[in-house]
Amino acid sequence: MFDAKVETSEGNMVVLDQTAFNPRGGGLVSDTGTINGIRVVEVIKEGDDITHHLEAGMNWKRGDAVSGVLDWERRHRIMRMHTTAHILSSVVNRESGALITGNQINPDESRVDFNLESFDKDKMSVYIDKVNQAVQRGLEVRTYFMKREEATTIPGLVKLANAAPPSLDILRIVEIGDVDTQADGGVHVRNTNEIGTVVGLRTENKGKSNRRMYFTVR
Numbered sequence: 440m441f442d443a444k445v446e447t448s449e450g451n452m453v454v455l456d457q458t459a460f461n462p463r464g465g466g467l468v469s470d471t472g473t474i475n476g477i478r479v480v481e482v483i484k485e486g487d488d489i490t491h492h493l494e495a496g497m498n499w500k501r502g503d504a505v506s507g508v509l510d511w512e513r514r515h516r517i518m519r520m521h522t523t524a525h526i527l528s529s530v531v532n533r534e535s536g537a538l539i540t541g542n543q544i545n546p547d548e549s550r551v552d553f554n555l556e557s558f559d560k561d562k563m564s565v566y567i568d569k570v571n572q573a574v575q576r577g578l579e580v581r582t583y584f585m586k587r588e589e590a591t592t593i594p595g596l597v598k599l600a601n602a603a604p605p606s607l608d609i610l611r612i613v614e615i616g617d618v619d620t621q622a623d624g625g626v627h628v629r630n631t632n633e634i635g636t637v638v639g640l641r642t643e644n645k646g647k648s649n650r651r652m653y654f655t656v657r
């Protein structure tokens with residue numbers, strides 16, 4: 440639970456002076472939860488504002504004190520899934536040279552897309568096994584900030600096929616033990632032992648050289 444003050448409130452939308460809710464972005468769904476008992480269905484970053492979309496409209500005024508509650512279990516699943524997506528991307532990249540072309544992190548089922556030509560169930564289970572081996576090593580996940588010029592000199596820091604680091608001077612770096620280091624803004628677990636077991640669900644062909652892999656954590 441966190442306390443905050445209303446900055447602006449309009450219809451079903453409210454912006455607070457501070458929030459624990461992580462907005463949608465970078466392939467991650469937003470957090471959900473409640474503000475003063477009213478369900479928060481989605482949280483979206485618009486410019487510098489983080490707008491909470493509520494299930495119902497409230498007549499809040501600027502300065503009103505409210506308290507927010509995050510659906511922490513759901514958030515933790517998002518963190519587990521997202522950290523897994525990084526490890527999986529790194530494993531697939533190392534094993535095949537493929538780059539990530541997209542991802543969507545949901546609490547129940549997540550996916551990562553790779554620019555791979557040949558791919559099948561057997562390969563998926565090999566990759567998932569390697570992911571689980573890494574997860575079980577209990578790797579520490581560290582977050583720190585680095586100057587963009589410095590970050591871009593580190594090989595493999597940006598594995599996204601179509602996206603260089605955003606045009607920021609300072610990048611947030613997320614390092615998962617010796618397995619993956621990325622410029623990244625999303626939420627992660629602190630140690631891979633929080634992830635549990637990664638399960639490969641299925642694969643899909645999305646075009647000639649685009650392969651989609653679905654997974655979950657248990």
Ligand SMILES: [Zn+2]
Nearest residue numbers: 521623624625
């Ligand atoms: Zn990420």
